[in-house]
Amino acid sequence: MDQLAVYDLGRMPYGEALVIQRQLLQLRQKDWIGDTLLIVEHPPVLTLGTRGDYANIYLPTAQLADSGIEIFEVERGGDVTYHGPGQIVGYPIVKLAQFTGGIRSFITAMATAIIDLLRADYNLVAEQRFDKYSGVWISETKIVAIGVAVKSGVTMHGFAFNVNTNLKHFDWINPCGLSKGVTSVEHELGYWVDFDLIKKHVIMNLATAFHKEPIIHTLEDLAEVLVYAKT
Numbered sequence: 001m002d003q004l005a006v007y008d009l010g011r012m013p014y015g016e017a018l019v020i021q022r023q024l025l026q027l028r029q030k031d032w033i034g035d036t037l038l039i040v041e042h043p044p045v046l047t048l049g050t051r052g053d054y055a056n057i058y059l060p061t062a063q064l065a066d067s068g069i070e071i072f073e074v075e076r077g078g079d080v081t082y083h084g085p086g087q088i089v090g091y092p093i094v095k096l097a098q099f100t101g102g103i104r105s106f107i108t109a110m111a112t113a114i115i116d117l118l119r120a121d122y123n124l125v126a127e128q129r130f131d132k133y134s135g136v137w138i139s140e141t142k143i144v145a146i147g148v149a150v151k152s153g154v155t156m157h158g159f160a161f162n163v164n165t166n167l168k169h170f171d172w173i174n175p176c177g178l179s180k181g182v183t184s185v186e187h188e189l190g191y192w193v194d195f196d197l198i199k200k201h202v203i204m205n206l207a208t209a210f211h212k213e214p215i216i217h218t219l220e221d222l223a224e225v226l227v228y229a230k231t
Contacts, residue, residue, distance in 0.1 A: 002035065004094075004212035006203055007222045009040040014047065014072055014083060017091070020222070021156050023229035024093045028154045032228055035094040037206060037214075039199060042083040044169060046071045049078035049147050056080045056174040064172070076147035076157035078134070080173045086164035086184070088199055090206065094155050104130075107146055110159050111136050113205035114144050121201060124188055133180075136161075141183035142175065161202065164192050 009017055017040050027033045046057060046069060056079055057064075061071065083089055092110070099105040111128040114136055118124040126138045136144035145160045162184035170182045185193050207214035 002212045003215050004207050004210060005034060005036045006207075006214050006216050007036070007038050007219065008199070008216070009038055009219070011041045011043065011085065014042045014045040014070065017042070017089075018072065018074070020226065021091050021093065023226050025151055025154055025156050027225070027229055028093050028095065029152045033225060035092070035210070035212065037203070038091040038093070039203060040089050040091070041085060041087060042089060044069050044082070044084040046080060046082055046173060047076075048073045048080050049076045051077065052079050057172065058174070059172050069172075074157065075149040075151075077149070078145070078147035081145045081147065081160060081175060082170055082173055083160055084165060084169055086162070086166065086186070086195065088161040088163055088195075088202055089159070090161070090202065091158045092155055092206070092210070094210065096150055096153055096155055103148065103150060106155060107134070107148065109209040110146060110206065111144065113209040114159070114161055114202065117198070117201050117205050118143075118185070121198070122185060122189060122193075124185070135159075138183055138188060141181040143183050143185070143188075145175070162187075163195055163198055 024036050096106060108128060115126045115128060118126045124138060126136050126143060129135060129137055135142050135146045143162050148155050148157050162182060164186045165184045167182055167184060167187060175182055203214050
């Protein structure tokens with residue numbers, strides 16, 4: 001079975017993780033590394049995708065800046081989304097060619113991994129939606145936002161899974177420009193859930209959905225890999 005290199009970045013500012021993503025993307029495009037998954041938790045931040053509209057950010061940019069909240073315009077699909085503590089963010093950097101259905105098959109694999117986890121571990125029924133309602137939903141509220149980019153056949157960006165996320169922070173935006181609600185595992189269950197445990201299950205389920213064996217690496221391993229991105 002092919003391997004999936006996994007790096008848990010812990011809590012890391014969005015800009016730092018984005019630099020790492022782009023470095024690993026270049027290495028994967030050159031086949032200097034194999035398929036890779038970054039798992040990270042970000043401090044509060046807003047990102048705008050390729051269809052992003054600043055009108056969907058309700059707070060003035062100056063007010064956000066005063067609170068230390070940055071806005072990043074990135075190459076993923078979709079509109080505006082929020083990342084913050086209590087949210088598992090995954091960035092798979094993989095060759096898309098292995099997914100016979102292309103980008104739709106890749107996105108479905110990510111969504112299915114979390115849908116299966118929600119059902120098996122928490123008895124929560126979720127479903128995947130496409131088009132402007134892309135992501136994973138529980139009834140009419142989104143629990144996983146998905147936005148990806150493909151560069152020279154390699155994916156980047158990925159998903160944001162609300163676990164113990166502060167949902168009040170979504171009041172800063174019109175999430176994905178849809179005027180729809182958001183939810184989290186904590187909100188659905190009514191209690192805080194073990195973040196580290198659910199993170200482990202996300203990694204395992206994603207690897208299974210990608211038909212790969214997850215190999216957990218250290219941040220020291222990652223530093224050694226990134227040396228090649230500078231050569």
